[in-house]
Amino acid sequence: MGRSPNSLKSVCVFCGSSDAADPAYLRAAGDLGRALAAAKLRLVYGGGGVGLMGACARAAHAAGGEVLGVIPNFLVGKERALESVQHEVVGSMHERKQRFFEESDGFVILPGGIGTLEEIVELLSWRRLDLHTMPVVFYNPDGFWEPLFALFQHTVDAKLTPPSFMDAWTVVDRVEDIVPSLFAGPKAGASSMLTSVT
Template sequence: MAPSWLSLVMRMDDSSSVPRPLRSVCVYCGSSESTKPEYHDLATRFGEALAARGLRLVYGGGSIGLMGRAAKAAHAAGGDVLGVMPRFLERREIVLDSVPHRMVDTMHERKMIMFEESDAFVVLPGGIGTLEEAVETLSWRRLDLHRKPVVFLSEDDFWAPFFTLMQHTIEAKLTPDSFHDAVAYARSIEECFAELGVPVTA
């Protein structure tokens, strides 16, 4: 029987609320092959940048779209990569066999393992699946279940409408103004790492 949402959340122990040394970064991003080449290029460069900084990439396990390019680039650059793939998506997202991966039964298990294995989260351009993963991570932060950094990264203001919506909920007194501290928006890879507190490399 698959774990319930409640049992998965209850696995977040008290250590989740304490910032940890940055060793692994979870990347949420799209699996589309037909999106803008610039987004694929950003994913490739970000995967390379993680490897250059000695940071492990944790991601959804696929070999296509932005997720595949980020993982392949990190692996090719000598970085560590961990993929987490639900079995029912194996044919659709195509497991990247060249990197270590874990097969799970449900999306809840996938997200929980990605959460547990990561010290921070970076959200690259993506669709509804990417947004759902990112928003759930932010919701857990809102509930004080963790204090891990969350950074949205795009070079063309892809995520600007999301931040406009979030500000709208703050102005409507549905989200506290303090939530600004829970999420950052970066418009370059360098700015993203600065938000994560990672020193600039030569």
């Protein structure tokens, strides 16, 4: 299921859906949307018009980028589905994540809450099982994701996860570094992870 960086055409963005988010995060999401449009990369995202995901999608669309939103029917009202972009309404969260995976060649993770965490863990679990080798880029302003990385390292230190797992993603502190990191592809050490933990 791996795809080469040369085939990068669609990028899924996981991020928060809260309008109460730090305005700096909302601005960064808009900057990413514009950067994806400029790079001719289709944005695949959660389909809503709220929070960081709405900011990213509106910016990408306004900049002439292609956008695909995927939203479960029970969230259409709550997350205010963005009618101005192409979107699919699916029956469940599981379907939504499967469509993200099927429609994407790479993933970007912006600040988010428990829903974003759930998406991250499944995506990286699938990477651990060698179900994909797509690039995963974390945007980590002011160390936002450091507690999560520390938890992952804790599982490595406990010999429950192989050390190679820590190469499954790239971390950037600046929005302008996200797209180049996607095109750079997975880290060299992130080859097969389906090995025993010793």
